[in-house]
Amino acid sequence: MLPVIALFSLLAASEDEARKVLSSRCGACHRQDALSTLKLDSGRDIKPVFLKAISGGGDGVKSMPPGKKLTPQEQSALQSWFNSGAKLSTPHWSWQPLKPAVGSIDEYAKPSGTPVDRRTLTRRLHFDITGLPPTSLDKDNSPGWQTRLIDKLLASPHYGEHWGRHWLDVARYGEDDFSGTAVQPYPNAWRYRDWVINATNRNLPYNQFLTAQLAADLTPNKTELGGLGLTGLGPWYYGISQPPQARADERHDRVDMVTRGMLGVTLACARCHDHKYDPFTQKDYYALSGVFASTAYKEYPLVPEAEATKWQADKKALDEAEKKLNKFLDDQANRLREVHAKDMWRYMVATIKSDPVDLNLELFNRWCNYLSRPEEFHPYLKDWFANPSEQTARTFEKLMIEISAEKKQLDADNKLILEAAEKVAVKPKRTIVLPGGYRSEEDFNPGADVAIKSLPRDRFVAYNRTFIEGGAPLRFPADLVPKFLNGPLKAEYDSLKATRDQLKKQLPPKYAYIDGIGEFEPWDLNIDKRGNPEDLGEIVPRRFPLVLSNNQPLLFNQGSGRLQLAETVTNHPLAARVAVNRIWLHLFGEAIVKTPSNFGLAGDRPTNPQLLEYLAARFVALNYDQKALIKEILLSETYQRSNLRKRLSAEPLRDAMLTASGRLDATIGGPSAELNDKLRRRTVYAKTGRFEANETLALFDVPNAAVTCEQRVSTNVPLQKLFYLNSEIIAAEAEALGQRLRKLGLNKGYQLLFQRNPTTSEKQAAKQFFKDGGTWPQYAQVLLSTNEFAYVD
Numbered sequence: 001m002l003p004v005i006a007l008f009s010l011l012a013a014s015e016d017e018a019r020k021v022l023s024s025r026c027g028a029c030h031r032q033d034a035l036s037t038l039k040l041d042s043g044r045d046i047k048p049v050f051l052k053a054i055s056g057g058g059d060g061v062k063s064m065p066p067g068k069k070l071t072p073q074e075q076s077a078l079q080s081w082f083n084s085g086a087k088l089s090t091p092h093w094s095w096q097p098l099k100p101a102v103g104s105i106d107e108y109a110k111p112s113g114t115p116v117d118r119r120t121l122t123r124r125l126h127f128d129i130t131g132l133p134p135t136s137l138d139k140d141n142s143p144g145w146q147t148r149l150i151d152k153l154l155a156s157p158h159y160g161e162h163w164g165r166h167w168l169d170v171a172r173y174g175e176d177d178f179s180g181t182a183v184q185p186y187p188n189a190w191r192y193r194d195w196v197i198n199a200t201n202r203n204l205p206y207n208q209f210l211t212a213q214l215a216a217d218l219t220p221n222k223t224e225l226g227g228l229g230l231t232g233l234g235p236w237y238y239g240i241s242q243p244p245q246a247r248a249d250e251r252h253d254r255v256d257m258v259t260r261g262m263l264g265v266t267l268a269c270a271r272c273h274d275h276k277y278d279p280f281t282q283k284d285y286y287a288l289s290g291v292f293a294s295t296a297y298k299e300y301p302l303v304p305e306a307e308a309t310k311w312q313a314d315k316k317a318l319d320e321a322e323k324k325l326n327k328f329l330d331d332q333a334n335r336l337r338e339v340h341a342k343d344m345w346r347y348m349v350a351t352i353k354s355d356p357v358d359l360n361l362e363l364f365n366r367w368c369n370y371l372s373r374p375e376e377f378h379p380y381l382k383d384w385f386a387n388p389s390e391q392t393a394r395t396f397e398k399l400m401i402e403i404s405a406e407k408k409q410l411d412a413d414n415k416l417i418l419e420a421a422e423k424v425a426v427k428p429k430r431t432i433v434l435p436g437g438y439r440s441e442e443d444f445n446p447g448a449d450v451a452i453k454s455l456p457r458d459r460f461v462a463y464n465r466t467f468i469e470g471g472a473p474l475r476f477p478a479d480l481v482p483k484f485l486n487g488p489l490k491a492e493y494d495s496l497k498a499t500r501d502q503l504k505k506q507l508p509p510k511y512a513y514i515d516g517i518g519e520f521e522p523w524d525l526n527i528d529k530r531g532n533p534e535d536l537g538e539i540v541p542r543r544f545p546l547v548l549s550n551n552q553p554l555l556f557n558q559g560s561g562r563l564q565l566a567e568t569v570t571n572h573p574l575a576a577r578v579a580v581n582r583i584w585l586h587l588f589g590e591a592i593v594k595t596p597s598n599f600g601l602a603g604d605r606p607t608n609p610q611l612l613e614y615l616a617a618r619f620v621a622l623n624y625d626q627k628a629l630i631k632e633i634l635l636s637e638t639y640q641r642s643n644l645r646k647r648l649s650a651e652p653l654r655d656a657m658l659t660a661s662g663r664l665d666a667t668i669g670g671p672s673a674e675l676n677d678k679l680r681r682r683t684v685y686a687k688t689g690r691f692e693a694n695e696t697l698a699l700f701d702v703p704n705a706a707v708t709c710e711q712r713v714s715t716n717v718p719l720q721k722l723f724y725l726n727s728e729i730i731a732a733e734a735e736a737l738g739q740r741l742r743k744l745g746l747n748k749g750y751q752l753l754f755q756r757n758p759t760t761s762e763k764q765a766a767k768q769f770f771k772d773g774g775t776w777p778q779y780a781q782v783l784l785s786t787n788e789f790a791y792v793d
Contacts, residue, residue, distance in 0.1 A: 294542070347363060
């Protein structure tokens, strides 16, 4: 197997460079869908005439490409590729079938260095498996202690918290979304996070782990519905773009999540045009996107169906009562505006005398505030400000009553216009409902595309400033209207409010549910020309990308096609390669393929292809048992040698502080909480927002929750050190740790923090620190800020 891989690597390396040139300089005319008779993706050998063309032409052959000639480097890349004997139809290395696993990790990795000492290996194993530090060195010194420690840590529920967090980065896990300029919270999002942690602890085979997140509702036993949160939790795009664009963006996210997150290919790049480097076409993109167009958001209640149905009926009754009450209040607000508009001049004159006799005090104060400064937004108060008097007040009142009547008539006319437009409007082909009951076409700016009548600018502003805006003198918000009601109107209000209040009191909090997805009407998508969902091309049947299915159409025609997609993805060699590459990344700090979500031509080639192929094949042979593969890696000499050093990421760093201070609440699972100095649970249980990211987590490189992230960046910036100096989180842990150190003493304190005794120089430095007036919390803060605490060797 090794000679084959080595030969293929050499061929593929030259092909990579050639494909980049062909795609960027030649593909526009020489693809299957282009005009030229010479097709670069036809599967045939390139004609010898092509070599002549790229070298400047001659003997009746035109120089190619037309216009700007290829650079010497581009010509060399193509010539080297030809000389290697490769063909464009040769599959890329990452799309090849897996060969049986032969050999061992150490055989391919060829470890160097000496075995690490017991303390270093113990710390490394604890952090890599559970994300938590050891509190002391295990007393088990007999042969095989490493195996027993690994088994113990893999069986710990903290293993799932740590390794589940790795997947949550890929799954772009978030607990809210944008809704215009507001936040749309997902109160049950933590259930998906807990499902991931639980599935990881249960060692759910990786292929089943992926299947559950794509199609748990379509599997026979439907026991893993919690995994559907991968898509059920969005991202969803509410009022931030036109519905066709928003829905297209949502499908784009799903395509990107599956192809980059699970298969390590950048199919999403083909949304607007054929991929520039990899042999993916727009048809491939929309063929896969159709699966998600045939999928809908769905809640899965975690209570008996009857209980959920009753709650929904009671909520509907409450909504109707709320609607009736609000309409009554709106109608009364309109009436009160008309009534009090006739007293407008009285209030204006009263502001001159500061005498609100026989006037409503609240409205009087509003008029005082409104007239306390010259009006800059409309010209109709100029006469008043020039000569405040009864005459100028009556003139303004007359004008505003006139404008108000004009506005009322316009509203009536516009209502007829909207009703007429509604009758002839093109109805949406189907109603798409997002979380929270947001109905895509109906709830996004209804009627905004209909031309309606409006007041002239100055008259509209004057009306708005007087009657509508916050602080307008004749604005009657819902909490003010009841104060102006009496008689039958007051009785009607009291009745409507009592009904609403009673229904609200009787309605319990909404039942627990899972944010998931379900089947929708099967829908083959049109190609969006240049990615524009308003400019549609041909319809593409739902299927897998051709180049990943041996150029044979693999149709997804059973319902939405999600279950077929899941089965195809989980059985594809790319899924195994991507998974083991990420496992290696998390254990060694550096992946074998350094672009963990791009195994295509523009991505990096494996630094050790034989090792990657062995691990992928071994993973499949182990029936996708992640714990078993991790254990095999941890027991290898490669892992247990001394040339490995990693900085703790945000979650293990904070969790290690909590452990050292003795404040860690080790409870597994449950609702999320805000990350602050009061939170004592592991950081994985802190709220993860898309609308507003937590500043502390972002400071320490926790990724944006809106897009899939397979590999965190690692920054080293001054703000991180300032965090150690000024953060309330650090202050809380340093205070608790300081008190603990004072009781335990320096030796036990260093064992707790670093699993070693302090050196002589460290003891002397501590002695001098306290002699100079330092306190234990200050000393603890220094220890928490050290590189030794933040790094694992």
